Amino acid sequence: MTASTIVTPVELTESDRRHADRLEEVWKEPAGFLGWFKAVHHTTIGKRYMVTAFVFFALAGLLAGAMRLQLAFPEAHILSNDKYNQFFTVHGSTMMFLFAVPMMFEALSVYLVPLMVGTRNIAFPRLNAYSYYLYLFGGMMLWIAFFCNTGADRGWFSYVPLAGPDYGPGKRPDFWAQMITFTEVSALAVAVEIVVTVFRLRAPGMSLNRIPIFVWGQVVVAFMVIFALPGVVLSSTMLLIDRTCGTQFFNPAAGGDVLLYQHLFWWFGHPEVYIIFIPGTAIVSTIVTTFSRRHMFGYLMVVLALVATGFMAFGLWVHHMFATGIPQIAESYFTAASMTIAIPTGAQVFCWIVTLATGKVVLKPPLWWVIGFFFVFIMGGMTGIFLASVPVDLQVHDTYFVVAHFHYVLIGGAVFPLFGALSYWFPKITGRMLNATLDQVSFWLFFIGFNTTFFPMHLVGLRGMPRRVYTYQPGMGWTVLNQVESFGYVLLFLSVCIMLWNVYRSARHGTIAGSNPWNAGTLEWATTSPPPSYNFLYLPTVNGREALWDAAPNQPIVVGLHDDVRSFLTTRILDAEPDGHEEFPSPTMWPFWAAVSTGAAFVGSIFTPWGITFGAIPIAITMIGWFWPERQPAERRRAREIWQSE
């Protein structure tokens, strides 16, 4: 395509080559063992996020296997009740906090957004590295505790008083609460980076109405993270200090209130669902566009739908609390709100269908995963309407019907698009194509396995099986369905194994992809696969919604950035007119040390309230070290700085 040849010429001229060498010199990640801890480039950190999140996905998946085994037979003793409670809690917490959000939001946006908006790195790269280490340490903490028989066992939302000081002996809920703190801090950091990257670092010409839908999705999610996560930060902090410092937030005898926790938790917990699947729908829009070979139909409608969803998501947290008996007027409002949110989602679905129906559809593996998404996710949306209706919710709430519903929404809305994204962007990340045949096999196994596992859960729920029971009694009419579900797990397991093998093989022996194997329109395809450490040889300019499809025959390129430092271009928020250039910080060890000291403080605070107090000192020191400038760069910058004209 024209634009791609412009940004990374097929045959490099002499000057191009010199330019490339200088950029490589400046941007290459530090080498060696220590270099691993200094890396700050968004592709490096993004890949780490992906791998780590996938490992947690696999671990939590194995726990699910154990649970399915226990539930395959009534009154089975494969897992003790104590173990089972830890298993389902760690499964849920890992899937939500250590896989879904970090994978759908952090991993994908950190890796893709800077490429898609055509810049050389994410804003605040050191913060980015810091956020990854915090996330890693938080996850490790939860799982190491789990292996020490200290696995959280009060459910992924750890309601008080069950998780409170009186009914949660030991340290299990404390580890859960601190794992939340870790992951929240990292997600919040990434949210800020994404907002700034998209608002200020876009390629010249990428005005608001030309931002790729995927990027729009991630921006909406970033804003939701910023406003939703404080809720869970507060609730888990209150839980922790109730347990360690003897505060009385949730103690009815001392004026505390157990519903306060639920309100704060669901203020976060409901937007959380959208935080997880909005990136999914954004992936779907991207893949649908590419594989129906036309611009997305109803771009504006889809973007508005995403934004609307982002706003509405904050207006319906109480529908998780209908059974607690809230005033009827509130019930009515939250029912209405919960049903209204189906409209923007519906609008998106219609736009996708139209795009496919009026395009030239090319059936490739990524599109197969998207079709799977349609079947599964829309079903989840439909069952969501049952939950939005107060009276029906009073029957199905906390039964296996709900378990089925949210697996349809989350696996349908996040995991199917994620695997689609895997086969879609795998060539960009590794430079080689994913084997299509194996990909097909794992798709069908996953699709069939998923429905075998989770569809019967609707029925068993309607037959009165509550969720979170470690066993059930014979003669309830639940046994057969549970065995079907457990069998479905086997298929899912196989599918994921095949996918892993496929990734492993293709990464080594896959066919070479080239810079733009799907002939797609967004900017990440305008550079080589995998992208060089500086992303683009020359920063691109944009002339339309699909940068590469709409590129003018002689689309200009950006020159004039210093190529002896990690400088980047800032553009204006609305029209993306060039505004100035600043300099990215260099790789350094400090974010790692800052994360280590933060982690120490968090873990310490599980055992003593002083953990935070004393832990703050090393945090402060490392942070200062982090921000302290070096001499030469400072002088060089001073030498050639241009002040803005007032």
Added chain:
Amino acid sequence: MMFLAAVPGFSGDQTSLNPVGPGASHIEHTFALIFWITAVVYIIVMAVLVISIWRRHHSLDTMPDPQPTSAESDQRAQRMVAVAIGVTTVLLFTMMISSFAASRAIATMNYEQALTIHVFGHEWWWEVQYPSDQAWKSVVTANEIHVPVGVTIRIHGTSRDVIHSFWAPNVQGKRDLLPGYDTDLMLKVDQPGRYRGQCAEYCGEQHAHMAFYIVAQSQDDFNHWLQGQQKSAPPPATPQTLHGQQVFLTHACVMCHTIRGTTAGSRVGPDLTHLASRTTIAAGMLPNNTANLAGWILNAQNIKPGCRMPPNGLSGSDLQDLVAYLETLQ
């Protein structure tokens, strides 16, 4: 909607799809409406999707260049999408109204001449009280709620420890029992029978074994039952049961349980005054018979690990007599 639940070996005594009271049946109607609407919509949408992909798909190895989009076809599409969104809104509105109607119908159940029953959630059993203005007439039992058919019942509940959820799907939707809150749940049973309920909010180690039964019977049977429950326990008649009572009063049992008419008066565990009149023990877990009772007393922990009932190292004869005595507590 029973077809969703009907399977051989499924008694249908714990499902929202087999309503036996106004509460559950209002809900079941809304459920049915939403079910049919969503099912039809789902099928239509999927059909359209599959057809349009099928009509437009090409199995090419190379990706063709992007197609130009024609303005007028997109305008037609826009109109179609607008219509689709309109229809969605209307359908959602319909379902919303029916949902409101159901809520309203349930909320307007008559509080006046309702029979009040107190239910307290414990880890992991249900304490049931039938209050009465005369203290000696008030009844305390556990895990079995007898109700007269066709009478509005007011379940006035709260929790003694963590959050539990009172749920008998055939009769009425669930309602959480929260520490620090008093909750009222109105219900009515129209057909005599035994309906199973279960705690629906995760409450710890034995959440899985926290069931109860609603026993709906004619007003006369109910009154008869209630009078029976109001009596104190009969004094032991035979030397064996007498010894059994001694065992009860001199061992761990007395630390937690009440038997009205004896010195045992602790409220930690279920009231055993009429234990033998109940059909199950251990919160609906085991049928109430000699073998189960003996096993339960001997080592409840290996039947229901983590429950509050300690294992008791009783000698064989003591155990026999104790069980014999407990079985006299009609």
Added chain:
Amino acid sequence: MAERVAERPVLDVSGLPTVQFGIRSITWWGIMGMMAIEGTVFLLMIAAYFYLHSRSVEWPPHSNPPDLFWGTLNLGIFIVSAIPNEWYRRRARKGDLQAVRIGLIILSLFAVATVVVRYFELRHLNTDWSIDAYGSAVWTLMGLHVLHLLTDMVDTVVVTVLFFTPLVEGKRFMDAAENADYWYFVIGAWIPIYLVIYWAPRWLHA
């Protein structure tokens, strides 16, 4: 700087400014993000405070509201500090080294002063976090703002020190300006929190 690539149309950005303030600077946006996050935490905590109030008959339960003196004094200090804050914020945009040095020293002193007064505030809250939910709410709300205050104090001192090293450059003036913006947020956050902690118990007292 890359030499022009003659045969291709180019967009030369070499002349664009490298030192920009406010909405045109990246750091400013980062700070804004931080403010949004902290602001939400404060708002939710205040909401929690009033939720607990709605669940209690007496407010504050069997205790006196916090003594007004120290909190109000702190409010005064915060408001006064806005004047030098605004002054050096403007000078920073002009790159006036002397002014910024002086301004930063003054602000560091203000920050330290507020922290000291804060200590006495905590001594006169007339409640304790472990006595009831009201106490827990008051102390947590206070604690959040203390954390916030300490962070900014350290931040201000560090920037001040930087301005007496040979490392001063345009970027540092941006830091100084943003530090001033952040101080406004500290002030802005304190006003509602002050009202909640000191006046809500008096107004809501039944």
Added chain:
Amino acid sequence: MRYALALLLSTVLLLNAGCKREHRVFDPGAAQASVAYAAPLDPVHPGGPSAPAAPSIPSARALSQYEQSAYAVGEGKRLYMAFNCVGCHQHGGGGIGPALMDAQWIYGSHPEQIYASIVEGRPNGMPSFAGKIPEYQVWELVAYVRSMSGQLPEDIAPSRSDEMPVVKAEQARPKEHPQDQQKDRKAQP
């Protein structure tokens, strides 16, 4: 990486403590299930520090199983309410019965001594619970009672309960160690 390794190593150490602390024995086994009976009283100083332990006193290891398990101590706390110890001793503050969160221990603060106090009862009001409480529950009570005077590690002792708070934190006496305990500490360095 290195941090990961370090963490893993420190975990191996943690593992012991962690596992012990979180260990939950639901079925204590027949020996501990049988109810506790009184030990013969020492006629010289009844129930004094030298009171011989009841026959079925578990070994030190078995004891640690109670005193190092947060669950067991928590159970002890629950039983302390259930069996209405609160009625006389309050939440450690004392009332009709002596306070339990201070250092004045009339009959000694060794597990065996507290065990004896519960099972045999003591003069002036402490009733005998002989035959009423299973062994293991007595030991759970003992562990909880000891936790109240700070003789158990902080991460095992239960924190606040969902009742009216007993004392303001800033007024609470620092946890005190009974003299005989301190003597032991000196005795075995």
